[in-house]
Amino acid sequence: MNEIAVFFLHGLAYAGLLFLVSSGLTLVFGMMNVLNFAHASFYMLGAYFAYSLLQIIGNFWLALLVSPLLLLIIGAVVERFLLRKVHVLGHVHELLLTFGLAYIIHEAVKWVWGTDPHALAVSGFLAGTVNIIGITYPVYRLFVFGVSVALGLFMWLVLFKTKIGIIVRAAVEDSSMVAALGIKVPMVFMGVFAVGAALSGLAGVTAGPLMSVDPGMAGAILVDAFVVIVVGGMGSLGGAVMASVIIGELQSFGVLLFPKFSLALIYMLMAVVLVIRPEGLFGEKQ
Amino acid sequence: MECRHTGRLLGLVLAALLLLGSLPYLLPGYQLRLFTEIIIFSLFAVSYNLLLGYAGLISFGHAMFFGIGAFAVANFCNHISGIPLLAAVALGTGLTTVMGFLVGCLLLRVKGTPFALLTLAFNALFYAIATKWYPVTGGDDGLIIEPHKVNLGIAVIDPSKGPDFYYLTLIVLGAAILACWYFTRTAMGRTVVLMRENEDRLRFLGYNTMLARLILFTISAGLAGLAGCFYTIFYAFVSIDALSIDMTTTVLLMTFIGGTGNFAGPILGVGAYTYLQNLLSELTDSWPLIMGVLFIIMVLFTPGGLVGIFKSLAQRFARRPGSADQ
Numbered sequence: 001m002n003e004i005a006v007f008f009l010h011g012l013a014y015a016g017l018l019f020l021v022s023s024g025l026t027l028v029f030g031m032m033n034v035l036n037f038a039h040a041s042f043y044m045l046g047a048y049f050a051y052s053l054l055q056i057i058g059n060f061w062l063a064l065l066v067s068p069l070l071l072l073i074i075g076a077v078v079e080r081f082l083l084r085k086v087h088v089l090g091h092v093h094e095l096l097l098t099f100g101l102a103y104i105i106h107e108a109v110k111w112v113w114g115t116d117p118h119a120l121a122v123s124g125f126l127a128g129t130v131n132i133i134g135i136t137y138p139v140y141r142l143f144v145f146g147v148s149v150a151l152g153l154f155m156w157l158v159l160f161k162t163k164i165g166i167i168v169r170a171a172v173e174d175s176s177m178v179a180a181l182g183i184k185v186p187m188v189f190m191g192v193f194a195v196g197a198a199l200s201g202l203a204g205v206t207a208g209p210l211m212s213v214d215p216g217m218a219g220a221i222l223v224d225a226f227v228v229i230v231v232g233g234m235g236s237l238g239g240a241v242m243a244s245v246i247i248g249e250l251q252s253f254g255v256l257l258f259p260k261f262s263l264a265l266i267y268m269l270m271a272v273v274l275v276i277r278p279e280g281l282f283g284e285k286q
Numbered sequence: 287m288e289c290r291h292t293g294r295l296l297g298l299v300l301a302a303l304l305l306l307g308s309l310p311y312l313l314p315g316y317q318l319r320l321f322t323e324i325i326i327f328s329l330f331a332v333s334y335n336l337l338l339g340y341a342g343l344i345s346f347g348h349a350m351f352f353g354i355g356a357f358a359v360a361n362f363c364n365h366i367s368g369i370p371l372l373a374a375v376a377l378g379t380g381l382t383t384v385m386g387f388l389v390g391c392l393l394l395r396v397k398g399t400p401f402a403l404l405t406l407a408f409n410a411l412f413y414a415i416a417t418k419w420y421p422v423t424g425g426d427d428g429l430i431i432e433p434h435k436v437n438l439g440i441a442v443i444d445p446s447k448g449p450d451f452y453y454l455t456l457i458v459l460g461a462a463i464l465a466c467w468y469f470t471r472t473a474m475g476r477t478v479v480l481m482r483e484n485e486d487r488l489r490f491l492g493y494n495t496m497l498a499r500l501i502l503f504t505i506s507a508g509l510a511g512l513a514g515c516f517y518t519i520f521y522a523f524v525s526i527d528a529l530s531i532d533m534t535t536t537v538l539l540m541t542f543i544g545g546t547g548n549f550a551g552p553i554l555g556v557g558a559y560t561y562l563q564n565l566l567s568e569l570t571d572s573w574p575l576i577m578g579v580l581f582i583i584m585v586l587f588t589p590g591g592l593v594g595i596f597k598s599l600a601q602r603f604a605r606r607p608g609s610a611d612q
Contacts, residue, residue, distance in 0.1 A: 029399070033399070035399045035402065035403055037346075037406075082582070082586065085586055086585060086586060089589055091398065091399060092338075092342065092344050093585055093589060095344055095346075095399065095402050096344070096538075096542065096585050097582065097585050097586075099346065099535075099538070100578055100581045100582045100585060101582065103535055103574070103578040103581070104575060104578035104579060104582065107572060107574045107575040107578055108575060110572075111572045111575060219410075219531065222406075223406070223407055223410040226403050226404075226406065226407050227407060229403075230400070230403065230404065230407070234399070234400060234403075260418075263414050264415075267407075267411045270407065271392065274392060274395060274396070274404070275392070275395075278395045278396050278400075
């Protein structure tokens with residue numbers, strides 16, 4: 001019984017992390033129709049920035065705030081000076097550009113920080129444990145889940161209950177009409193991409209203490225995040241929530257029940273979804 | 287006009303064949319090995335360009351087929367005693383073609399960006415399987431093979447000897463590359479290009495575009511597998527690097543640097559990439575960073591690749607009045 005509870009909570013923590021990564025990915029895809037291959041690289045940069053910030057200032061909360069802000073700036077610069085330039089060449093070039101960026105960031109990280117894994121240690125109450133439903137459980141994993149729930153609610157509020165959300169969604173539907181109403185559409189897209197990058201930075205900092213910070217962390221999460229948005233439906237926020245929970249739990253119980261095939265399980269889920277509903281559980285038909 | 291053009295082409299082809307045939311006598315051993323590697327990667331890049339350049343299908347998982355071919359030939363050579371080398375290559379290519387068909391059936395259900403995403407996911411899946419499937423892939427250690435000699439009746443080819451393997455590669459892979467070129471000229475090859483430009487119209491005309499795409503994907507996978515087979519024999523060794531996403535990145539960079547809009551582009555790209563890599567890796571360990579920056583610059587400013595640059599240069603010179611070219 002206790003074991004099941006522990007694995008359930010592990011699954012939720014991983015689901016939280018998956019949502020933090022895939023929410024930004026699906027936001028950018030849904031709003032700009034660009035699949036950002038460099039998204040997981042931004043996530044890795046977020047973790048490395050947090051590592052360096054911790055070395056200098058030694059405060060995890062400050063790192064949690066500053067690292068996404070740095071990614072926000074990087075995201076804005078990438079959109080303004082690179083992505084916007086290739087937009088006219090079509091979506092193949094956009095994909096090539098983000099793929100190339102992912103490659104460069106991977107190599108640059110190895111160059112700057114080396115290939116050895118680093119540990120990102122938290123202190124204070126986050127490093128402790130807590131008693132819930134009869135078991136002792138690390139606070140940090142619950143914190144990850146909490147951050148993702150807060151972020152999900154925040155994104156939903158901004159996108160569907162504020163004027164900013166209306167403008168962004170309208171710019172996707174009919175950008176020339178929105179432009180005619182006096183709104184700078186390129187600024188809106190730059191903002192969306194920058195926020196997507198900041199979200200992945202947040203995810204990177206949050207992931208740091210859970211797993212080691214190393215150059216392989218981008219590749220490891222990228223495929224899982226891809227599976228989340230394929231299963232959930234590309235561009236759907238609700239789909240990302242559902243798929244994160246399903247895949248997080250599947251991954252967690254997969255390790256418990258079929259240790260050898262745990263990795264294959266999520267691919268099998270993806271293949272099944274692809275055969276039955278190619279547009280994903282919550283996706284719209286193309 | 288047409289006749290003169292053909293005559294010129296024939297002369298060019300003969301000169302090229304003569305040059306390629308005499309290379310083992312002209313180049314030192316190290317350079318010859320480099321050139322053999324260029325031929326192997328040329329087939330890989332040409333097969334990739336059939337998808338990217340001709341069909342407009344962007345795949346981030348082409349190394350999965352290269353890797354399947356590479357591991358298949360290693361296993362056939364090691365486990366079937368006395369198998370002729372070319373039979374192992376044929377079996378490896380056949381197996382990759384079948385895998386290409388199966389993967390294509392699943393992936394081609396979606397188009398555009400979701401397709402690109404899934405190719406990467408499947409590449410990661412095959413890589414994950416390869417790291418765990420120790421008996422077949424050797425895990426992190428890789429597999430060593432001892433290629434058998436090829437007895438042609440009139441001559442015996444020893445794959446471990448540089449010039450012998452060069453000729454074998456030149457003939458088999460050269461034929462495959464020529465077959466690709468011929469394919470792009472057939473009705474089927476032209477259908478693929480039309481499909482890229484206006485799929486709705488083709489479907490309206492009664493073409494089964496889904497089938498055409500699947501056939502192209504299968505052929506492209508099989509050719510990548512053939513290149514993978516030669517890659518294993520060339521090094522007498524294969525590791526999981528052969529089907530890693532890094533390998534996919536390599537072929538993508540090579541193809542794009544050369545130029546996707548032209549049949550010869552990828553071959554030019556492979557040559558440029560290989561020599562540049564050789565040059566840079568002597569100077570710095572971070573040579574992939576330079577390659578990446580170069581790639582981004584080309585995506586931004588010269589979408590036509592090296593071929594595009596040469597074409598626009600040629601046009602500029604041709605237009606200038608009174609220049610030596612006229």
